[in-house]
Amino acid sequence: MIKREVIERIREAVDIVELIGSYVPLKKVGTRYRGLCPFHLEKNPSFYVDAERGMFHCFGCGAGGTAITFLMKYENLSFPEAVRVLGERFGIQITEEKNKPEESGIYQALEFAANLFTTYLYYYPNALKYLRDRGIGEEVQKRFRLGYAPGNRSLLKEAKKRGIPLELLRRVGVIVTKDGEDEDFFFSRLIFPIFSPNGKVIGFGGRTLEEGVEPKYLNSPETEVFKKGETLYGFYQAKKGLRGSKPILVEGYFDLLSLVQAGIENCLAPLGTAFTLSQAMLIKRYTDDLYISFDGDPQGEEAAKKASIIALRAGLNPLIVELPDGFDPDKFIREKGKSAYQNLLSTAKDFVDFLVAKKDLSRISGKRDLITQFQEIIPEIGNEVLRxxxxxxVTEILGIRRDLLLLPRKRPTGEASRIAGGKTKKEEKLLSYIILNPEYARICRSVLPVSAFPTRYQSAVNTLYQLCDKEFTVAEFCDSLSEEEDKKNIASLLFREERLPGPEEFFFLLERVRADVLKGEIDNEEKLRTFLEIKRSLMKRKDGSKNVSS
Known part of the structure; x- marks a missing residue:
């Protein structure tokens, strides 16, 4: 872990305008700089950089953050990698703290299991023969670190022999306790290690080699480092070639391995679950188009449709690869060959053509069904140009007016209604004030709970309240947010606020928000008294500074 003081030195050294300007042409507009956003296609510039606050924000796609965030997003780097690049660029030596013992232990336990599974593959000829019978050669086998789990407490016995803490192996899910006895989680299964984007083993998939055993495929349990809905099989191996490519999303481990064995790269697969928005957003960081190559049966078609909608929500353009009925990518590539599969890729349909081909447009019912589908799909598309x-x-194919596809959305309720109705403007304005001034943040923390702010900001407010005991910069606060969505929301918020308010304006706004909170509180006298005392103290200081200056 990189030391905090080193990160602070790098933040101070970086000129965000100079950094972003080396990637994107910027032009000064007022107190800010503007250019075309590098994260989505646009004709008119909506990407702004604020030198004073050390932040950027795109009003088109919502991307936003600090210099470190920009480098992470543009170069597809992790936070530590981006800090190291900036440190090298500005001549700042990077010193690191040791990882937390428990974090290091988890990865060591996973690596121990992965190495053991790989070793077992060579000790059990039936497992190696199964791979060869499926057409998987040694090069692909080693690249993906395929292995075998014989069960019979083999992993448990080896762990005890080597002194590996069993508690760690339980935490990562390769050992489970049943009826008070420890045993291996995987039994007689081919093992597919699952990697983080940086190449660390974070989990495992297993395919049974015994007939009639269910489930046929099994993943290790989710842990603090392994979330199935946020991870893609093959992502680490494909990462270097993803930028600007058209990766292929398949359903299963062997679909992916067989395509790679045939020389077709940049293949990805969900981990036994439906394709998720988090997975789609991960792909969108690298490219704009995605082939979806699922099984050639009705179930596969329906799954491809659902995956396409998820891809569109992330701003990806899905291209549907249609396999013959009864084929999956694994079977097709082994029986028909690479050239035949590449022909399928070249004739892949975009999602509009895919849906249109399934309906009889000569019938009113066919057109009506399509219009209904597109009324739901188009507003969800997460990229303005693609939308x-x-x-x-769609309007050209169906011969209808555009406004029919843009019917008013359902009226929001609850929190969404408050936001849509503009009733959270004062809370948002107050939040921008306390981000820009640590003293205001401390005052706000003493009288306002996190729940006083709109739901989408509450995680960020919680982080702010933890940080505000010391002085902090806007960039430091933004970089401390763990969720990408939080960074976007805060960047958008701050770019609406041009200046830092004085105490009168701050307290006026705080009183209004506090009044809303007090309506729902019975025992509020103590908090109100604290609030008034702080207000008087701050106003006295302000008046005193006026007298000195006069």
Whole structure:
């Protein structure tokens, strides 16, 4: 872990305008700089950089953050990698703290299991023969670190022999306790190690080699380092070639391995679950198009449709690869060959053509069903340019007016209604004030709970309240947010606020928000008294500074 003081030195050394300007042409507009956003296609610039606050924000796609965030997003780096790049660029030596013992132990336990499974593969000829019978050669086998778990407490016995803490192996899910007895989680299964984007083993998938055993495929349990919905099989191996490519999303481990064995790269697979928005957003960081190559049966078609909608929500353009009925990518590539599969890729349909081909447009019912589908799909598309292209194509094919595809959305309720109705403007304005001034943040913390702010900001407010005991910069606060969505929300918020308010304006706004909170509180006298005392103290200081200056 990189020391905090080193990160602070790098933040102070970085000129965000100079850094981003080396990637994106910027032009000064007022007190800020503007250019075309590098994270989505646009004709008119909506990407702004604020030198004073050390932040950027795109009003088109919502991307936003600090210099470190920009480098992470543009170069597809982790936080430590981005800090190291900036440290090298500005001549700052990077010193690191040791990882937390428990974190290091988890990865060591996973690595121990992965190495053992790989070793077992060579000790059990039936497992190696199964791979060869499926057409998987040694090069692909080693690249993906395939292994075998014989069960019979083999892993448990080896762990005890080597002194590996069993508690760690339980935490990562390779050992389970049943009826008070420890035993291996995987039994007689081919093992597929699952990697983080940086190449660390974080989990395992297993395929049974015994007939009639269910489930056929099994993943190790989710842990603090392994979330199935946020991880893609093959991502680490494909990462270097993803930028600007058209990766192929398949359903299973062997679909992916067989394509790679045939020389078709940049393949990815969900981990036995439906394709998720988090997985789609991970792909979107690298490219704009995604082939979806699922099984050639009705179930596969339906799964491809659902995956396409998820891809569109992330701003990806899905291209549907249609396999013959009864084929999956694994079977097709082994029986028909690489050239035949590449022909399928070249004739892949975009999602509009895919849906249109399934309906009889000569019938009113066919057109009506399509219009209904697109009314639901188009507003969900997470990229403005792609949404416009879909609108144009659908209206042309169906011969209808654009406004029919843009019917008013359902009226929001609850929290969404408050936001849509503009009733959270004062809370948002107050939040921007306390981010810009640590003293205001401390005052706010003493009288306002996190729940006083709109739901989408509460995680960020919680972080702010933890940070505000010391002085901090806006960039430091933004970099301390763990969720990408939080960073976007805060960047968007701060770019609406041009200046830092004085105490009168701050307290006026705080009183209004506090009044809303007090309506729902019975025992509020103590908090109110604290609030008034702090207000008087701050106003006295302000008046005193006026007298000195006069």
């Amino acid at each position: 416009e292209l879909y609108l144009n194509k």
